[in-house]
Amino acid sequence: MKCRTIRMAAALAAAVAASLAAAGAQTSPSAAAILARLDSNESFKSISYSGRMEITIGGETRYKTMDSVAQGADKAFTEFTNPEDRGVRYLKIGKDLWIYFPKEQDTVKISGHLLQEGMMGSDVSYQDALESQDFLAKYSASLKGREAVGGRDCYEIELDAKLPTAAYDRRLLWIDAERFVTLKAEMYARSGKLLKASATLEVAKVGERWYPSKVEFASKLRADTKTVFSMTKIALDAPVDPRRFTMAALSK
Amino acid sequence: MAATLAAAMAAAALAAQESPSYTLGGEVEARPFARYAGSGNFAASDLSYGQASVLGLELAAAGERARLAVSTEAAVLSGSAAADAWAAAGAATYAGLDSAGLLLVPAYSAAAGPAAPPTLLEARIRALYLKLDFDWLSLTAGRQVVKYRRGELWSPTDPFTELDLSGLSPVRRGSDALRLVLPLGATGAFDLVAAPSAGFSRGRYAARLSGLLSGVDAAAIGYRDGGAGAWSFGTDFKVDLGLSLDGEALCSIPDAGTAWVRAACGADYSFGDFIVAAEYYYNGGGATADPNAPGSHNAFATLSWKASDFLAVAATLVDGISSGSWTAALTASLDAAQNAELGAYARCVYLGTASPAPWIAESGLDIKVKF
Numbered sequence: 063m064k065c066r067t068i069r070m071a072a073a074l075a076a077a078v079a080a081s082l083a084a085a086g087a088q089t090s091p092s093a094a095a096i097l098a099r100l101d102s103n104e105s106f107k108s109i110s111y112s113g114r115m116e117i118t119i120g121g122e123t124r125y126k127t128m129d130s131v132a133q134g135a136d137k138a139f140t141e142f143t144n145p146e147d148r149g150v151r152y153l154k155i156g157k158d159l160w161i162y163f164p165k166e167q168d169t170v171k172i173s174g175h176l177l178q179e180g181m182m183g184s185d186v187s188y189q190d191a192l193e194s195q196d197f198l199a200k201y202s203a204s205l206k207g208r209e210a211v212g213g214r215d216c217y218e219i220e221l222d223a224k225l226p227t228a229a230y231d232r233r234l235l236w237i238d239a240e241r242f243v244t245l246k247a248e249m250y251a252r253s254g255k256l257l258k259a260s261a262t263l264e265v266a267k268v269g270e271r272w273y274p275s276k277v278e279f280a281s282k283l284r285a286d287t288k289t290v291f292s293m294t295k296i297a298l299d300a301p302v303d304p305r306r307f308t309m310a311a312l313s314k
Numbered sequence: 315m316a317a318t319l320a321a322a323m324a325a326a327a328l329a330a331q332e333s334p335s336y337t338l339g340g341e342v343e344a345r346p347f348a349r350y351a352g353s354g355n356f357a358a359s360d361l362s363y364g365q366a367s368v369l370g371l372e373l374a375a376a377g378e379r380a381r382l383a384v385s386t387e388a389a390v391l392s393g394s395a396a397a398d399a400w401a402a403a404g405a406a407t408y409a410g411l412d413s414a415g416l417l418l419v420p421a422y423s424a425a426a427g428p429a430a431p432p433t434l435l436e437a438r439i440r441a442l443y444l445k446l447d448f449d450w451l452s453l454t455a456g457r458q459v460v461k462y463r464r465g466e467l468w469s470p471t472d473p474f475t476e477l478d479l480s481g482l483s484p485v486r487r488g489s490d491a492l493r494l495v496l497p498l499g500a501t502g503a504f505d506l507v508a509a510p511s512a513g514f515s516r517g518r519y520a521a522r523l524s525g526l527l528s529g530v531d532a533a534a535i536g537y538r539d540g541g542a543g544a545w546s547f548g549t550d551f552k553v554d555l556g557l558s559l560d561g562e563a564l565c566s567i568p569d570a571g572t573a574w575v576r577a578a579c580g581a582d583y584s585f586g587d588f589i590v591a592a593e594y595y596y597n598g599g600g601a602t603a604d605p606n607a608p609g610s611h612n613a614f615a616t617l618s619w620k621a622s623d624f625l626a627v628a629a630t631l632v633d634g635i636s637s638g639s640w641t642a643a644l645t646a647s648l649d650a651a652q653n654a655e656l657g658a659y660a661r662c663v664y665l666g667t668a669s670p671a672p673w674i675a676e677s678g679l680d681i682k683v684k685f
Contacts, residue, residue, distance in 0.1 A: 119623040124652055145684050146653045148339050149374070155500055158526065165372065165385065166486060167441070167459040171531055173558035173582060287623065305449065310497040314381065314447050 093203035093219050096237060103242040103271050108133045108302040111293040113140075115186075119287045137307040153312050162312040169312055186279050186289055197221055200228040208239065211246050215239040230257065241265060241272040256282045268296050340371040340685060347678025349394050352671050360671075364394030370440075379447055385440040392433045398480065400430030441488050452495045459488040460507050462522065462535065464550045464560040467614045467632070468595040468607065470576035471548040471562045473518055473537050474509060477606055482645060482659055482680055501526040516540040529553065535564075542602070544568040558582045566599060574598035580614075587620040609636030624649040638666040653684045 091099075110131040117124045126147060132138035138154040149164035159172040197203065201221035209218050216236040223231045229249075236246040243265050249258040264276035276292040305311060345366040352360035368389040375382045391399050403422035419435040443456030463469035467477075467484060476487040491509040498504060502525030510517035520537035532551040539546065548564030563577040580593035593614040601608035613635055618628040626647045633640045643661035650656040657680035665672040 122624065124649070144653075145339055148337060158501075158529075164374075164383075165440075166461065167488075168461050168463075168486075171552060173554055173584075179584070284623065308497060308500045309503065310447075310452065310495070314445070314452070 093205040093217075094198060096205065096217050096219060096242075097198055097203055100237055100242050100244065104244070104273060106132075106134075107299045109296065109298055110300065110302070111296045113294075114292050116290045116292075117287075118289070119284075121286075131302055131306055133302050133304070133307060139306050139311065151312050153307065153309065155307060160309065160312060167313065169309065186291070197233075200225045201233065206234075209236060211236045211238075214245060216245055238265075238272075243272045243274050258282060263290070264292070266293075266296060268298050271298065273298070335376055337374045338372070340369065341682055342685075343368040343370070343680065343682045345395075345678060345680050347394070347676055349674065349676040351674045354673050362394040362397075364396070364398070365392050366390070366395045381445040381447070382443075383445070384442050386438065387440055388435065388437040390433065391436055396432065396434040397430040399434055399436050401428070402480075404428065450496065452493075452497075454491075454493040454495075457488045457490050458493065459486055460491055460493060461486055462533065462550070464531075464552045464562055465578050465580045465593050465595075466582075466591055466616070467593055468578040468612070469550075469562060470564040470578055470595070470597075470604075471533075471535050471550045473520055473535075473539060473546070474507060479606060482643075482657065498525060511541065514540070539566075542566075542568070543570070556583075566603065574600075574603060576603060589618040591616050591618075607634060607637075609634045609638075611635040634666075638664075640664050655682045656680070657682070 108131070111129075113128045113130055115126040115128070117126070125144060126142060127144045128140050128142045130138065130140040136154075136156050138152070140152040142148060142150045151162040151164075153160045153162070160169055161172060162169045200223060202224050204220050204222075206218040206220050209216055215238075217239055219235040219237060221233040221235065231252040232250040232254075234248040234250075235244050237243070238245050243262060244260075245262045247260045248256055251257050259280050259282060261278045262274040262276070263278055264274070265272050266275035267273075273296060275294070275296060276290065278288055278290045280288045343366075345368070347364055349362050349364065350356070350360050351362070366389050368387060370385070370387045372386075373382075373384045389395075399418060400422065403416075403418055404424065417435075417437040419437075420431060439457055441457050441459065443454055443458040445452060445454040460474040462472040463475070463486070464471075469475070469477075474489045474491060476489070478485040478487055489509050490511075491507050493508075494506040496504040502523075505520075505522040505524065507520045507522075508517065509519075518537060518539050518541070520535060522533055522535040524531070524533035526532075530551055530553045532549070534547075534549045536545070536547045538544075544566045546564055546566040548562065550560070550562040552558070552560040559579070559581050561577070561579040563575065565573060565575050567573045575598045576596060578593060578595040580591065582589060582591035584590075595607060595612040595614070597604050597607050597610055597612065600610075613633045614631070616628055616630040618626060621627050628645050628647075630643045630645070631640065641661060641663045643659060645657060645659040648656045658678070659680065660677040661675075663674040663676075665674070
């Protein structure tokens with residue numbers, strides 16, 4: 063039962079997509095300026111969307127669908143809509159995460175030691191979803207150079223953790239030099255071991271911005287697995303009722 | 315029951331006015347098993363087979379302010395599964411629909427004797443409630459699960475949820491109640507619940523204050539149990555210190571007699587692909603306070619192993635230290651396909667020296683498809 067609880071997932075997708083597919087950049091300027099430009103493109107006051115998560119493990123694929131809304135990087139609410147998890151809801155407030163199971167009418171606070179587990183069996187951990195998008199606050203950034211990713215010119219940015227609260231000790235980001243979205247990212251442990259990687263498969267124009275709408279994540283600690291997360295009906299910076307991010311909303 | 319149905323219909327009407335969204339889903343489950351029950355000396359008559367085929371349906375209609383939820387379960391039981399239901403019916407001395415919302419066809423009759431019919435139909439209304447949500451308060455009426463648990467198995471501060479341990483994992487049954495919740499900030503609430511039962515004086519009435527304080531989920535509760543003739547006051551918490559810790563304590567003061575205390579504490583931790591959890595439960599009230607764990611000292615431990623991305627294995631031990639009974643179980647759960655699970659289990663139960671047939675060994679499958 064506990065295992066099932068652990069595997070249940072929140073696509074707190076705002077945090078996930080923004081967190082793993084991170085940071086922005088602009089031509090030639092400093093890494094900080096590139097990240098600032100990325101943030102102006104990818105960061106949001108609020109986001110809502112319908113999401114689909116396809117988890118592939120050794121040729122077997124499972125899917126999860128969800129509706130999500132998030133406010134900044136600290137508050138997110140997700141309700142799953144696929145048959146297996148229909149009505150399961152996630153609420154994230156800061157570093158705290160609760161899950162609501164409708165059949166049991168039960169709300170459970172996720173234990174801290176479980177936050178590194180993959181959500182819903184995916185390659186995205188609770189920790190990934192909970193991490194703030196503010197890279198400049200947690201990492202020192204440097205521009206390593208330029209490199210083409212999928213035929214598009216990208217800035218390669220290296221982030222080194224300067225705070226113990228950072229989810230990873232080192233990150234590499236490849237940021238589209240024209241659209242300022244992250245096209246590729248790699249996350250490393252202190253030992254230098256590659257832990258996780260992401261690749262943006264599709265980028266959508268939302269209003270005046272470019273936004274990664276389909277991202278593939280792969281945990282390098284698990285063999286032959288990947289998770290493709292896609293978003294539709296994306297709305298950025300639309301007004302969101304703050305009561306969505308309360309315990310009362312979980313069981314509504 | 316009539317009031318619940320009336321509330322449900324009112325909810326449906328209300329929800330219809332608000333262009334609600336509807337969802338209908340459920341699951342089909344088959345649980346075949348083989349069992350030995352005896353003194354420990356094997357005989358052919360001690361072996362039996364049973365099967366439960368279960369259909370669960372869940373309907374929800376939600377508008378802006380109102381929500382109607384219906385959850386039902388119907389099972390065709392044969393062999394030992396039918397015998398278990400028949401024996402439980404006899405123990406509860408009920409006929410037809412009882413307070414737990416269980417319907418047995420054919421209905422239990424003491425005159426029919428202890429031998430169960432070879433096949434039974436068992437139906438249960440798990441939930442049937444209307445919830446009205448306003449900005450400053452929510453009101454829920456009908457059959458619902460009012461769950462105050464912190465621990466995995468034992469929750470002395472939870473007065474409304476009946477624990478059903480007959481299945482592979484604990485199931486908490488709902489109760490007919492009226493619940494009023496006043497949210498206090500984003501994570502707090504003041505909770506009032508009334509479950510009048512057959513008469514007001516025999517009902518249960520509770521007030522609970524809960525919230526997240528400096529990273530600690532904590533609550534305080536006071537309730538009156540008219541059926542037991544006692545007032546109870548308790549507190550519970552859950553906190554993460556790398557290791558996750560939870561605890562509950564409850565003091566019950568009967569109208570006549572001596573007060574008793576029940577308390578539980580637990581911890582869980584994960585390392586690699588393993589999760590370990592343990593709980594201790596002290597029941598100072600005996601069988602009257604908790605028929606599931608009548609002994610003073612009880613322990614529970616489980617070790618889960620994520621063997622692969624689709625397969626989880628767990629070993630569990632529930633030890634009634636004072637009563638001398640225990641249950642050990644090994645379960646495996648396979649995510650067999652999209653929306654389909656396959657479980658297998660083996661468990662051994664020792665009922666204690668007072669039982670003439672203290673040993674039960676059982677093994678079975680649990681096949682579940684959700685839609």
